[in-house]
Amino acid sequence: MGYLHSGSPGPARLHSVTTAPPTPPPPAAAAREVELKLQLDPRDLPRVAALPVLRSLCDEPPRTRRLRTVYHDTPDLRLASAGVALRVRQSGEGHIQALKTMAGESTDDSAGVAVRREWEWPLPGDRPDLSLLEGSGAGGMIPDEARARLRPLFVTDFMRTVLVVRPDSGTVIEVAIDDGAITAGDRTERISEVELELKAGRVVRLFELALALQRFVPMRIGTENKAEVGYRLVTGRKPRPVLPEPTALSPVATMAEAFRHVVRQGIRHTLANEPCALADGDPEGLHQIRVALRRLRIALKLFHPVTQSAETAELRAEIGWLSDRLAPARGWDALSALLDGADAGLVGAVAAARQGPLEDAVAALGSARASRLVLALGTWLEDGGWHARAAAETRALLDRPMKDSAGPWLTALHAKARRAGKTVGPSSAKDAEKLRRRLRRLGYAADFFRGLYPPAAARPFLDALHPVLATLDALHDADTGQHLLASLADGEPALRKPASAAARHLDRLADTHRKALPDVWRAWRDTPVFWG
Known part of the structure; x- marks a missing residue:
């Protein structure tokens, strides 16, 4: 299913973890990795390195090498649960141990761009050496009780072609074109991706370069890194x-x-x-x-x-x-x-x-x-x-300050919603839908700005709004379902009787929600706003 370079050493061997090297190197400092991952059809991958939009920004030829990496964790995936990945990568005759955070450092990271911490150490062989973590600021990321239980879990094996591009005098971007596979036991997933790593400059340059590449080769932003895909293969879980x-x-x-x-x-x-x-x-x-x-x-x-x-x-x-x-x-x-x-x-x-x-x-x-x-x-x-x-x-x-405008914006949306709901029990699907849309806009805006206000103030308002929206959503789904059932019955006479029975069921559900609407509406209407 996936591409594995000929001469692959095969699956990782179980081996022990070294804890004390003869001559340890100095502690590694954490690097900050800022990258945008792009996924593409494997058939398009060979074209990327030759694109003029890339080659015109390079002042040196591309470099290609094979990278084989073994990821380690405990059988119960303690490291993954902690959000870190421990790996040993072979490149040529050398080995590099790395510890990386798997998720972004902050929920305010640039959209689509992964910002992670990474520590790296050279190794004399292919066995992890956890003593290297001490003094680096990474020692506490692998619990003591997990260290003796670490085992190889999955392998990435791919060819990487690297180009260094300089879109302007202040920007350096490493473009890595990866072609290979991730293997965990008998499960394999293809690697066909381009990673844009920002070495210097502004994050927007990653998006600009990706947009330029996408004009010539279809690509889409990928959100799963290789470690996350590997763990998904290990567990057999589908993306959630x-x-x-x-x-x-x-x-x-x-x-x-x-x-x-x-x-x-x-x-x-x-x-x-x-x-x-x-x-x-x-x-x-x-x-x-x-x-x-x-x-x-x-x-x-x-x-x-x-x-x-x-x-x-x-x-x-x-x-x-x-x-x-x-x-x-x-x-x-x-x-x-x-x-x-x-x-x-x-x-x-x-x-x-x-x-x-x-x-x-x-x-x-x-x-x-x-x-x-x-x-x-x-x-x-x-x-x-x-x-x-x-x-x-x-x-x-x-x-x-956002707070200067958030209050007036929310007040205007609140007033529109209250006007739409003044009949309390909308007499038609159209009235209910108008109220639902206005409350939805208010609900999203309130969620956007809730952090500007004390949590205890915002919670009662949002808690009261939720059942109103849930009731209106249920009415909307029932109304949509009625139209879809009618379309099925019109196209297939044999479905008319069961579709009619199902429509009556939806009527009863809608009636229940319509009866509940006035009470949940009044409960929300009488709840004080949190923005003053």
Whole structure:
């Protein structure tokens, strides 16, 4: 399944861990690794190194070498649980031991870019030497009780072609083109990726270079590093859906800082759910991507007074395009969840009807257009021209505390939601949908800005809002399900009777939620706002 270079030494051998070398080298300092990973079709990989857009920025020829790396952990994966990876890499006749953090250092890292700590030490052989960790600041990352239980778990074996590009006098980027495989026991996954590592310069240069490469070779941002893929192979687990990160704004954040943080968070949320959505069309993965896209659209609209431009409008339109491509599959997924115990023939027909929209959704997510959207959004955000090149009065507003504007923005959204819900029990699906959309915008905005206020103040408001939204979402799903059932019954007479029974079931569910709506609405309406 994967490419393994001829002459591969084969699977890792079980061996002991050295604890005291004869002549230990000086303690290693932690390096900060900043990289953007791009995944591509293995058939396109050989073309990358020869692209003029890369070669024109290089002042030395590319270098190619084979890298074989063995990752170590305990049988119960103590290191992975701690978020670190211990590896020994062979390159030529030499060996390098490395300890790396597997996740970003902060939830405010640049969107799509991994920022990790890494320690490296030269080794005389292929056995880990944990005594090297002492004095480096990394000693506490591997618990004492785990050290004697470390074993080889999986191997990466690939050919790496490296080019060093200099887009400008202040930027150095190492471009690593990797072709090979990750092997854990009898499970293998192909490595076909390009890593852009920032050695000097601004993060935006990574996005600019990725966007330039994507114009010639289809690529998409990858969020799993080799260690994470290896551990997934070891456990046999599929990629899982990821919920939005908690917002991490501080009360002193400026408007520019808040905007950058919220959009970065939306991009990360989108990318984090792509692996499971693309792997098997996971319904929750697709749903979470739609949530991330909604949050991005609302953020761009909310901050529109200070970030408006032709670029912003185009980005909002492209986010809308991708969200629209995912919506039909989501409708069938919601209906499936409501048909527990329904006629088997109807359940099968719903699953079959979902297949086409699902394939369309997965195709849209994996398309060059979707990849360009994420790269373009990251480039625009990290370039910061929306701030640095804004008019003086706009720049002054962006440099003011976010809290100055958050309150008035939330008050306006709150007032619109209250007006939409003044009838308490909307008399039509249209009324309910209007209320749902307004409350959804308010809920996302409140979540964006909650960190500006004391947690104890924000929690009651958000806790009261959740059941209102859940009730309105249930009404929306029931209404959508009714339309989908009708479309099935119209196309297949044999489904009319079970579809009618299912429609009556949805009616009863909707009626229950409509009766519950006034109480949860009043509970939220009477809850004090947290922004003063």
